[in-house]
Amino acid sequence: MTDRTGKGPGALSDYLEDIFVEDIGLSWVTSKWNVPDELSPEDAERCLPEGGPSAWWLTLPASAVENFDRSRAVRLGQDIRRLVESPLPDGTIRTVWLGATHGTFDPEAYGFGARAWLRELGDAWLTRVRQDDPVFTPPPPQPVRDEQARQAVLGVMRPVADDLDRAASNPGYGLAVHGLVPALRQVVTEACADLGYRLFLRAMKAYFVEVDTSSHDAFVALGQRFGYPEFLVDDNLNHRS
Template sequence: MDDADPYGYGEDVHVADIGLTWVASKWSIPEALLPEDVERYIPGGSPSAFWSGVAEVAVDDFDRSKARQLGQDIRRLVESPVPDEAIHTVWLGATHGVLDPAGDGLDARSFLLQLEEAWLARVRREDAAYPPPPPEPVVDEEVCRAVLGVLQPVADDLDRAVRATSYGVVPTGLVPALEQVVTDACADLGYRLFLGAMKAYFVEIDQRSHDAFRALGERFGYPEFLVGDNLNHQG
């Protein structure tokens, strides 16, 4: 695989997200459903059932080599020392507090394992022996510092946007939770969850942050539009 494109997404110019953050980016779908479609897409009104369905769709929307990123992301969090409460908080942040897994009585890790189960079941319909991929978290200290370096200048703006919202479950302590994921789980996933929160709460950024965000995305080898899609850049 090309070192400049570690995930192999370079050819997919229209991909706007990957892995767990692709799943999280679907947070607005339930609000857009017509009443007659709710039961079809959210059986019994169950939040976890909706998200499990999205995890299955990831296999259909991406080929298996790319859908594996979802499994890696899940394991990056589940196997990390990051407290369950912090994982729950970053999930709420990336989804604007929509369909909180606690609504189904699930803690964050149980919810992620349910996503993994749904994803694996879909993959194994075509390959019964498919092994879950290793998490391979990005834990290099210099890369972690680089992610924190783009997060911290906009941390106060993100915090204000979260506290000002009246929509969804408010992810209290979002910035510290994101920092924990970056340093204690995976810098790559932490950065994508941070971007997801910035987009979900429509936090405006200046040209300097925009350029820094894009440069870091290129460093990770993200698809062309992953960073900029739905980002509130008023440049």
């Protein structure tokens, strides 16, 4: 039996859920950069938890657990480990984090190195998961490291690389982020092609870098290859049709 999506039982609810899935895992967390950024100082003092912006960011892993199905919630823990356990230098991880968040939240300003910050996010995630399942054991990170996937991601990055680097180096607000594209390439080649691609997309959206139809179609096709929710790639992408 199939429903109107052409898939099997339960697919309609999955399809409807996918409409509202703007991102997954760590790239979903970074997508929330504009929430505290849009608050006035008065609203920030009233709305942010005690501890300010860093404490607010640390509420997001619990939100991922509460708002997504189990497999997508688990992805956050895997993404964090993909970076923490990688050979990437802290500086590269910090650059990619800043690029994905439009330079609006620098963990170093709050006393965290890049890996230490990710570990804080990971601890917050695991604490929330274990409230529901006290014996939960995180699955292995399972980074995507096959050469075909790496080259596919690097290939779609190439035509827009200069535009993204210029936008990140000269933002209208937030910290200037230099060397973003080389850092993203390092994530793709040395940590995980899947996570590197999602963080690249997140940076493209953060800086509203325009893409033509050729790049747009390549982005979407690669998202399908990685099995992303249907609208993840297109959501807030600046596609010049």
